[in-house]
Amino acid sequence: MDSHIEASRVGALSAGLLKGQTALVTGANSGIGKATAIGLGRAGADVVVNYVSGLEAAEEVVREITSFGVRAVAHEADVSQEAQVTAMVDRTVQDFGTLDILVANAGMQRDATFTDMTLAQWQKVLDVNLTGQFLCAREATKEFRRRGVVPEVSRAAGKIICMSSVHQVIPWAGHVNYASSKGGVQMMMQTLAQELAPEKIRVNAVAPGAIRTPINRSAWETPEAREDLLRLIPYDRIGDPEDIAHAVVLLASDLMDYVVGTTLYVDGGMTLFPGFATGG
Ligand code: NAD
Numbered sequence: 001m002d003s004h005i006e007a008s009r010v011g012a013l014s015a016g017l018l019k020g021q022t023a024l025v026t027g028a029n030s031g032i033g034k035a036t037a038i039g040l041g042r043a044g045a046d047v048v049v050n051y052v053s054g055l056e057a058a059e060e061v062v063r064e065i066t067s068f069g070v071r072a073v074a075h076e077a078d079v080s081q082e083a084q085v086t087a088m089v090d091r092t093v094q095d096f097g098t099l100d101i102l103v104a105n106a107g108m109q110r111d112a113t114f115t116d117m118t119l120a121q122w123q124k125v126l127d128v129n130l131t132g133q134f135l136c137a138r139e140a141t142k143e144f145r146r147r148g149v150v151p152e153v154s155r156a157a158g159k160i161i162c163m164s165s166v167h168q169v170i171p172w173a174g175h176v177n178y179a180s181s182k183g184g185v186q187m188m189m190q191t192l193a194q195e196l197a198p199e200k201i202r203v204n205a206v207a208p209g210a211i212r213t214p215i216n217r218s219a220w221e222t223p224e225a226r227e228d229l230l231r232l233i234p235y236d237r238i239g240d241p242e243d244i245a246h247a248v249v250l251l252a253s254d255l256m257d258y259v260v261g262t263t264l265y266v267d268g269g270m271t272l273f274p275g276f277a278t279g280g
Pocket of ligand 1: 026031033050051052053078079106107108209211214215
């Protein structure tokens with residue numbers, strides 16, 4: 001359910017925007033990925049709901065999407081495993097004929113202060129957050145290239161949306177693995193956008209600020225934590241997963257056909273250096 005804009009209004013605004021397209025959303029059984037998969041389905045796309053664990057939650061997302069009259073399937077794969085990513089894209093093409101939209105969303109945190117951070121914590125976050133997006137984008141691009149532009153479906157041969165974070169530009173003490181992974185996502189996204197634009201493949205990113213999901217529960221669960229967090233958000237509210245879903249749906253649509261290599265910050269102004277509103 002959309003908490004800020006009525007679901008029926010969102011449905012009316014986005015109806016048919018992505019009709020006849022197939023989307024693959026990674027990490028789609030929770031938080032931002034779940035809202036995004038549902039948003040894409042509401043906009044008319046068939047959706048592959050990727051998950052790494054939690055089949056039941058993935059099936060619930062599939063049920064919600066199919067209630068819009070489009071198709072959806074749940075597919076288990078670890079985005080950091082090359083063979084699993086290849087199999088997932090192959091299955092998408094087998095089931096739906098092709099792939100038009102990739103939302104490389106799966107991500108995780110393994111926090112520790114710098115000298116306490118183990119190599120395993122560093123590696124795991126880089127593997128999922130950066131290498132996972134590389135693998136998914138590479139396999140999706142092969143299918144976009146094979147098929148090319150189908151003008152009745154979209155002006156682009158394919159759209160890739162990388163889920164980044166405000167931490168692609170805001171350093172984050174105690175989270176060097178996460179911030180480094182998102183800094184990497186920014187440069188990977190821009191480089192792919194430059195390389196693939198001549199083939200009419202649009203690569204962009206969405207950079208969420210603080211969104212209420214399981215990944216950052218400790219930052220919004222208690223009133224004290226919430227108050228601390230709100231000091232960093234000029235717009236004075238914590239974001240909802242639907243705020244990100246709306247941005248992804250628009251970016252994936254032909255309304256944004258000339259948007260290439262851009263990061264859309266969806267952060268209530270978190271990247272506006274709010275400390276300078278009263279200081280400096
Ligand atoms: P979440 O924990 O609710 O969702 C993360 C999803 O990724 C889950 O479905 C999880 O199972 C999946 N995942 C983890 N490892 C995976 C793997 N190896 N293979 C496939 N799936 C895997 O958190 P979220 O907040 O919805 O995060 C989604 C994305 O948004 C992440 O990339 C995160 O970095 C980014 N983000 C979130 C926020 C926020 O405030 N919540 C802010 C900025 C960026």
